[in-house]
Amino acid sequence: MPYWLMKSEPDEFSILDLEKQHQARWDGVRNYQARNFLRAMAEGDLFFFYHSSCAVPAIAGIGRIVRPAYADPTALQPDSPYFDAKASAEKNAWSAVDVAFVERFATPVTLPRLKAEAALAQLPLVQKGSRLSVMPVSPAEWAAVLALR
């Protein structure tokens, strides 16, 4: 079962929001590499929920994919910040998945701690300049993060 990591700005959508809502649509991904990873997800896959662009960037918990990739409806909504004028119902390049809450870490694993972990050196998240917002996580990396929680 593949593992993933997805970034979200907690001001927009946080692990606490997911915990309260139980389930949510993960939409608004507008990068082809990230989108391709979304499309590779299967129902039941687990992912780390990462808080980006905030006071304490950190892996804040775990979610589960409950519906695999489908056309992202926000691309078709003119009032959405994720609206894409080039998208149509017939031809929508963007994908969304549905996710469910699994766990909120009592202590989020902060970016400095992730960077200090040798087992995570290959993870795009900790690599200089990487802005990838959806990425695969190997079983060894998954275990290394769980051990830091």
Added chain:
DNA sequence: GCCAACGTTGGC
């Protein structure tokens, strides 16, 4: 708020 790094756009 700053700015480095990146991905995308568009002129040629």
Added chain:
DNA sequence: GCCAACGTTGGC
């Protein structure tokens, strides 16, 4: 197809 300019990401 190249590449400069631009807009965005995201840590600090």
